Structures are given as C-alpha cells and as structure tokens.
Amino acid sequence: MNKRAGIGFYIFLIIFVFLVMFPFIWVFLTSIKPVGEIFTSFKWFTTNPTTESYEAAVTNRPLLRYMLNSFVVSTVTTILAVGCAAFASYAVTRLPIKGKGLFLGVILAASMFPQVAVISPIFNIVTELGLRNSYTGLVIPYMTISLPLSIWILSTFFQKIPFELEESAKLDGASPFQTFRKIILPLATPGIFTTAILVFIAAWNEYLFALTINSDDVWRTVPVGISMYQSEYSVPWGDISAATVIVTIPIVILVLIFQRRIVSGLTSGSVKE
Template identity: 85%
Template sequence: MNKRAGIGFYVFLIIFVFLVMFPFIWVFLTSIKPVGEIFSSFNWFTKHPSLDSYVAAFTHRPLVRYMLNSFVVSIVTTLLAVAFASFAAYALTRLPIKGKGLILGIVLASSMFPQVAILSPMFNIVTGLGLRNSYLGLVLPYITISLPLAIWILATFFQKIPFELEESAKLDGASPFQTFRKIIFPLAAPGVFTTGILVFIAAWNEYLFALTINSNDAWRTVPVGISMYTSEFSIPWGDISAATVIVTIPIVILVLIFQRRIVSGLTSGSVKE
C-alpha cells in the first residue's frame, strides 16, 4: 500500500510539474521553430530547429537596452525598498511604539489597492517632478507598491528573533541603531534575501507603470519592450518567444544562486520555535 502511495505521489508530482512548466516549455519550443512552421502546425518539436528568432529578437528591437533598464530599475528598487522596509519593520516589531497592530493593518490595507487605482495620481506626481522617461520615475512608484509587502515579510522575521539578544545589547550600551545593524539585521539575513528576491522579481515583471510613465523607447523596460514587438499587421511570435526566453534566464539564474537562502527564509519565517 505504501509503495502504491509512493508511486502515486511521484506520478502526481510529475503531472503537476509538467502543468506548471508547460507554458515555458511551449515558449522555448516555439522560439526555436522556423517562422513559417510556427503558424503552419502545432507540432511540439521541429525537424529544423533555428536560432533566427533569437537573432531577430535582438535586431528588430533594442532588447539589450530594455534588459539594462529593467536591471537598473529593479536593483535600485530592491535596495531602497529593503532598506526602508527593514527600518520600518524593526521599529514596528522591536521598539515600544503604540498602535503597532493598527499601523501594520494600514500597511497591509495599502497593499490591497490595485495598481490602476494609484496610476493616475502617481503619474501626476512623476510628471510634476519632471521624472518621466527616467529610472527614478519608475523607482518611486515601484517602491510604493513593493514597500508594504516587504514590511510585512520582514516584520515576520524580526518578530522571531529573541528579545533577550536586544536586551543584552542595551545593557552593553548599544544604541537602537547599533542593535539593529549588528544583531537584528544579520540574524534576519534569510528574510532579507527572500524579500529582496521577491521585490526584484515584482519590479522586473511590472508592466502598467512602465507602460504609462516611460513612453520613450530608450527608457522602456522588458515587459513593455516585448509588447512592442507586435505591429499593426502581424504578431512575430517567434521573436516574442525568443525574447521571453532570453529575459527569463536572468531571473532563473538569480533564483538558482540564492535558492538556499530563499528556502531558508521562507521556512524560518513560517515556523515559530
């Protein structure tokens, strides 16, 4: 019975992984098909694999520029969001502040607003500051939408750290900032890495603000840039598939490099000792 259950589990696991990975597999297989074959058949594999779509993805649109823009915006957003969220989460979980629950509730409520609800005021603010078609013009709204989630995630990790460590540091004469920098922040490193990866991926994939604020082609990010591959009379699915594969590789590499820290952060934040 146990053997059958084990076999059934692995069969279910294989089916589940296949269903999850199917869109990515199909995009990759489409990217290596000749252009004429993409529209003429729905065969999984092609007998004549080609890299023409990858060449076209770089030559028809400035894909390298799009990726550079996404890297800069995502990295700056991640660094600023994690820094501000760390201070806020530390203050809300470790310092004697009244109304902590109410403040955290407001932070959580602010993250529930759809992006389209704040798009217009954010567009007016960025335009008023003269930051359209710039990196900072995207970093500001990205921090706005990523900060609430980052605060909540980091607050979970900071709450797990024993208060005795902080009290010992106070007895040794450490200030709250020294305690945060030398004790609390290093112990919460798995949570910080997890939060940083989630913020980076969210900024990398964001589309609505990038489409609205940066209208100049030289400042577009990856999601908007790929959507611009389409024309009035045709949709180059080969180029789009190839570009999708190319821009997914950095995220996959990033997750693979930090997978241990991500798993450690997720598990340590969800289990209380």
C-alpha cells in the same frame, strides 16, 4: 505498499512539475521553430530547429536595452525598498512605539490598492518633477508598491527573533542601532533575501507604470518592450517567444543562486524549537 506509494508520489510530482513548466516549455519549443512552421503546424517538436527568432528578437528591437533598464530599475527599487523596510519593520516590531497595529494595518491596506487607482496622481507628480523617461521616474512609483509589501513581510521575520537577545544587548550597553545592526539584521538575513527576491521579481514584471511613465523606446522595460514587438497587421510569435525565453533566464539564474536563502527564509520560524 510503501514502494507503490513512493512510485505514485514521484509520478504525481513529475506530472505536477510538467504542468507548472508547460507554458515555458511551449514557449521555448515555439522559439526554435522556423517562422513559417509556427503558423502552419501545431506539432510539439520541429524537425528543423533554428535560432532565427532569437536573432530577430535582439536585432529588430533593442531587447538588451530593455533588459538593462529593467535590471537597473529593479535593483535600485529592491535596495531602497528593502533598506527602508528593514528600519521601519525593526521600529514597529522591536521598539516601544504606540499605534503599531494601526500602522501595520495602514501598510496592509496600502499594499492592496490597485495600480489603476493611483496611476493618475503618480503620473502627474512624475510629470511635474520632470522625471518621465528616466530610471528615477519608475523607481518612485515602484516604491509605492514594494515598500508596503516589504515592511509587512519583514515585520513577520523580526517578530520571530527572541526578545531576550535584544535585552542582553541593552544590558551590555548597546544602542538600538547597534542592536539592529549586530544582532537583529544578521538573524533576519534569510527573510531579507526572500523579501529582496520578491521585490526584484515584482519590479521586473511590472507593466502598467512602465507603460505609462516611460514612453520613449530607449527607456522601456522588458514587459513593455516585448509588447511592442507586435505591429498593426502581424504578431511575430517567434520573436516574442524568443524574447520571453531570453528575459526569463536572468530571473531563473537569480533564483538558483539564492535558492537556499530563499527556502531558508520561507521556512524560517515554521518549526518551533
């Protein structure tokens, strides 16, 4: 009975993974089909696989430039957001400050604001500062999205760290900053990595701000750049599929490199010791 249950579990797991991966599998199979076959056949596999869509995706549009823009903006946003959120979360959760609950409530409310509600004032501010078509012009609005989320997530990790460790450090004469740097920060490393990955992916996939603020093709990010592949009279699905596969690879590699820290951060504190 246990053997049957084990077999059934693995069958269910295979089906579940297949359903989750199906969109990416279909996009990949489409990307290696000849252009004419994409519109004339709905077969899964092609008998004449080709890389012409990948060559067209890189040559017809500056895809590598789009990827560079996304990488720079996402990296800077992640460093600034997680760095500021770490200090703010430590102050809110570990220091004797009045109104902590109200502050976290405001942070949560700010993270729920739709982008459409704030795009107009942010666009006006960026335009007045002369930051359109630049990395800084995107980092500023991205911070408005990622910083509240980072503070809220990191606060939950900091709250799980025993206060006895902090009290021992104070008895030894450590300042609040020394306690944060030498005790709290190392223990919260899994949570920081998890938050950084979430912020990076959110910034990499963001579309509305990137479309509105950076209108110059040289400064466009990946989501906006891929949407520009289509023309008024045709949609090059082969190029779009190939570009989608190419820009997905860095995210997959990033998650695989830090998968242990991500899992450790997601499961941190789930088991009571």
